[in-house]
Amino acid sequence: MSKIGLIIKREYGSRVRKKSFIIMTLLGPLLIVGFYALAGIVGLSDSTEMKVLLLDDTYLANSKDFSESADFTFETFNGNLDSLQETIKKDSETPLVGLHITTQTINGDANIYYNKPLSVSKESELISLVTQFTQKLRLKKAEIEPEQYEYISVDMRVISVDVNTGDSKVGVTAGIGFMFALVIYMFIFMYGVMVMRGVIEEKTSRIVEIMVSSVRPFQLMMGKIFGIALVGLTQFFVWVVLSGILMAVVSSAVMPDVFDAANVAGGSEQMISEQLKPAMETGQNERMNEILMEIFNAPWALLLGLFVFYFLGGYLLYASLFAAVGSAVDSETETQQFMLPITIPLIFGFIVSMMSVFNPGGEAIVWLSYIPLTSPVAMLVRVAGGDYAWWEVVISMVTLVLTFILTTKLAAKIYKTGILMYGKKITYKELFKWLRYK
């Protein structure tokens, strides 16, 4: 095995065998799925029936008007506001809600009183019931027949088609791109810092001088960078597979509805196709279906390919810089002054990407998708959003490759001098001098 191969093997092996890595890799998907499941339990799938006391100052409503809901039973309350509140307060055992309809309700104002906080879904359901009621009042007042109203209110289903590609979309794929951008951003940071720590560890333990008498400093640096890249890819791969399996299990077994939402964020193809069927059969929630269809039809192969490319490209670019920083200091606490110029472009690119999800053709993101320090994070948002030309991607990729070759060379020079320099506080001026050493 070549020397660099040996180094990669050690760097990779020693990290994936660490308990912390195994725990993080296995628990990561559990945490993500657990988080969604928890969110579902807390916020969405609150199916207990709840009693609503209806206090009507207008005498226009009665509990029958609200009887369409399965989640609530309505009961007309006789009394005033004070006694309503008193009644709700007294019953501390069962969750109880008071709905106060006043003369102002027709103008859009109503009050809800509760003794136990309502879940988000319950509250919005109740509000939509009150809204329907108010609409009926207004229709009556304006002498509009309900049939007429139904005719007027159109639920548009717009499909936008790109004439160049023939693709149609509703506009969520940029969100998928952002998801990838988020993962790339996180991984560059996590594994870049891991490279830096590794360099500092070698330097402080003084193994580095023994190492560089056997291998060239460049081999040592690149071996570490590649080894850790493999650690990152391993972790990503395990996460994708485990999350997919877990989500499939949880969503099919426990709460089918909840995981429609989870899929939008979690994004696993298989999951979506499974979820698609029941939703389409029932014919409900067409908008949701379109979104799911679009996620399903997103250019996954292209996106995944680009993800791997931009993850590796961005990581290689930043990891060499992190390695240079690690070589220049004696401990992690001294890294701050050199970290700032590295982290600012990364964070900047991330923020702009986040803002560009709904405007993937915007000027800022276009520029950032060319600049190699930000392109790994920015380009996928554009590609997923669909507003790009293939040559733009090629330019961005070529610039990224050229830049990481350049930064790796510069970083290697700093690294070579830095790893053998102890007990001295390094300034930027010195770093530039090191670039000239043989």
Add this chain to the structure above:
Amino acid sequence: MTDQQFVLEASGVVKRYAAHTALNGVSIQVPKQSIFGLLGPNGAGKTSLIRIINQITGPDEGSVMIDGERLKPKHIEDIGYLPEERGLYKKMKVGEQCVYLAQLKGMKKSEAKKELQEWFEKFEISEWWGKKVEELSKGMAQKVQFITTILHRPKILILDEPFSGFDPINTNLIKQEILKLRDEGATIMLSTHNMGSVEEICDDITLINKSQNILSGSMSQIKKDFSKKEYDITFKGNVVAFANSFWGGFELISREQIDKDVFTAKVRLMDHVKLNDFLNGVIPSVELQSVLPVVPTMNDIFIDAVGKDQGNNNVTEDQGASQTTEGGEDE
């Protein structure tokens, strides 16, 4: 000397850092199968030279030859280097780490394992094989490092302070191994401040001070050059008679009373005086018991040579003061 084959030869090596010159035209010649002492005060440039030989850094001027060939990447495997600043991966197991380092030096895994086990037995550290490095004491780690340095049987061994951190028993063990390695054909370059061990095992030395070599040659020649015609003379008789016996030919440096009328006098003969003449002069006055030449120790020679060099350079001695720790000096 000219037709002798030098296994390692550096000529006119210059290494400049931003603030100072670490090596200013240093040349060394290391004869095959010898132990060569690279000496010098802290910050003299020893480590810089060693790093150049190890191809960790490159020289700005000058050349380094191994077996008459200019230094090339393939020579890395011919050299075993034990740096002064040494360490191991703390979280790795001892055996695993030794195999890894041996593989980096070009050994096969199985071969490395087999030979390592032999060495571990020899050094009586077999039970450490599965331990983590962080569990080892400093001396234990030093032993492991020594083994990893010599395991691949390099032609040239560069040992920077190999004895630091060892107790006298282990120091002796390492010394014996170094001598044995030389006898088996290896050439050893030893950089140390322990003058006692230099005296004991070095065949040749070079002394570097302020980025230049100020003294080179074989141990015996250098000792001869630095001897000052001093003798310890033990005699029975009268001190005054002794002192007056050879007027003007010598200087009485010190004397010590051994017994009632037995003294040991340390004398330095004048340049033109032969020992024979001096002895002929004193024999009539006292009864000689022993005459021993005072051989300068390496310690004396070191201090003497560096001191002289400091004196000579006093006028132009500004850049020396600005020497920083750049280049990772050997404190």
